[in-house]
Amino acid sequence: SSASALPRDLEGRRVVISAGGTREPLDPVRYLGNRSSGRQGYALARVAAHRGAEVVLISAHTADLVEPAGVRVVHVGTAEQLRESVLAESQGADAVVMAAAVADFRPVDLAQHKIKKVDADPAPVKLTRNPDILAELVERRRDGELDTGLIVGFAAETGDPDTPVLDHGRRKLDRKGCDLLVVNTVGDGKAFEMEDNAGWLLSTDGTETPLPHGAKSLLSARLWDAVTRRLGERS
């Protein structure tokens, strides 16, 4: 296999990766979800393990993916469960990569029994905000409660007539306060449920690396290159 050609530059590093889409239950059989396949997070985990890292993959709902060899996989459902796992595993990690598509909102009420169809129109579903896990990681590290090397976010952006994708990305990097942000261009069939990605890797050191259209394993390699470079600058 090609694994032997990969650098073992993550040897001795422990990395935490979240992947997939959270599901927020409405009743015992229904949920609010999203179309994330989890492929990017799984590819990141596989590449990191090949490069020698100890990898924890915190997986929300994904397509039918094979668990990467040599990776500890923790399965979660909701954003709150994802938060619990990510915060616990991130303590002492060299890098945390939030590749999961976290639901921004969840239903306020969880019906204990299956909601039954009635003749009248249903009551509107009331939603409330989920915790922002990435923002909380940044905040806890700043407050000295969390010892984590690098914090990496992902953003899928369509852009709009006023603001191109890259500007949305720059603003999100500022707003989130993470060290690195992978910005993916979506729309026109890109990114969601596709094998390929294209976008930019933005760093708080000012570096803006274009990510060419290619396999998710290639994007993973570029991201771990950037992570090892930034970790190396510190130690």
Ligand code: CTP
């Ligand atoms: N994220 C998170 N917790 C949330 C929402 C998002 O940790 N509740 C993380 C994602 O895993 C991703 C990053 O934040 O790494 C950016 O997610 P995104 O949805 O693009 O950002 P939002 O701040 O939710 O902004 P919006 O959806 O309005 O664009």
Ligand code: CA
């Ligand atoms: Ca969001």
